[in-house]
Amino acid sequence: MTQVLKVKLPFDLRTSSDNAVFYNTAHEEQKFILPYCNSCDKYFWPGAVICQHCGSNDVEWKEASGHGKIYSHVEGRFAFHPDIKEYLPIAICSVTLDEGPRVFGRLINYGEIEKVPYDAPVHVVWLQDDERGCTIMGWEMD
């Protein structure tokens, strides 16, 4: 079972009808699923009715590993909006999943941002905000 951390998020989660399945599943079942194409056997991101690789509409949500490597990372230290001020600093990363797609997330338990290694293996940790009723991806180094 994937670890769940209770957190307070700076804003509501607003996503599309196409990608809501991912976040609803994360919130209710703590499962990491990805859009998958049955025609070309590839995963993609975010959710869409057509496979971005081959254009097939034979796509479904499929459970995935929740493992990948950090592609890039930054640490937000400035309140570009007043409502985020109390949550700073916030580290954000992109992760190239073992399944292929590059996804987004919060980097957690990372120490000093300047020392975080690129391509470090990471696993998903769900960041759950009970008040806002939503769950997002956190990434922690293995």
Next chain:
Amino acid sequence: MSTDLRNKYSIVGVGYTPQGKVPGRSAASFYLEATMNAINDAGLTKDDIDGLILYRDFPILPGDAFHHTGNVITYSLGIRPKFLSQEAYCYRTNINKAIGAIENGTCKYVLIVFAESGRTGHRTWTDEIDLFSSKPYDEYAAYGNISAFTNYAMFASRAMHDYGTGPDIWAEIAVAHRQWANLNPNAIHYKRPLTKEDYMATPCLSWPFRALDATASTDGGRAIIITTTERAKELKNPPIMIRGYGSANDTAKGWQLTPGDPASSAAIAGRDAFEMAGLGPKDIGAAQIYDCYTYTVEATLGDYGFFDKKNARDFLTVENIGPGGAFPVNTSGGLLSEGYYMGMTPISEAVMQLSGRCGDRQLGVLPGTKLPEFMIVSDNGGFYQSNETLILERGK
């Protein structure tokens, strides 16, 4: 664009306005002033303008009553263009549309204009959050990613790993731009010198980027006019010919971008522009690059092939790209230090330089410089995802 169109189109007028912090003015007022100044600069009348392209729409700010749609501006100008267009988002299509509308016989003179009151109106660049309700527009806000700044910082962060770039190179870029701005009385940062030490002493807003890595919002406007080179020869300014043109778009989201991707929008647009022009990087004497961030200059020139991306440090020095350097870049001070008029900043400066109207910063007059025959101009949109590239040539 087809090689048949090489040098067939020219830029014939540039319109400026007061810029920087200009309180008490609506964006609409800058649209109108920049437009009329470009028309007067070209020696045309407003009724000659049969194509009007508003660069893009931004959310309105305090002091504005309406979105600055084409209709609002054409009404105030009292013109009825056959072709009227405006992007809702950040794709770069303006030059393509302008040439297309003339080439297909619809228009003779197409004017492209951008204006805003972003400085006084405090444009925040947090498109992820609604300005009035503070509610998010997308899922990234919940993660804390609420600015273009963060997305570009992600792009630059990975480039530190892949190509060895970092704040030492970005400081050179920031300082070179500031030195150019200090030769340009119109620049927002005129008489505000900057050293590499000053740069390094400022804090990161979103590591690895500092505030000095980013452009800031401006009050003001900027316009240009495009017509055929044949018609341009009858007008008062020397025609600045479009020798090469390319455009391209990436598929990735901003935070997904791969630095150095050989299929990046800049790489493809640049390749096509060189091909149409029949030229290569060695033929280009100076560059006006869309410098929304310092690293954008590095990414763009690297993707164009001006240097090996792992050796950017040798090319992007104040001595090489600043005043008096062998390869001048962003001679007005650019978006970083002159003023933020999106793609109108680099293109207008290229036209002014090639027509010899740049005062103390004029290439060929400034000691140690020469007026280049060819200049490359970039405009990129989104988060480095959309690109128009021009290679301009001085008309004889």
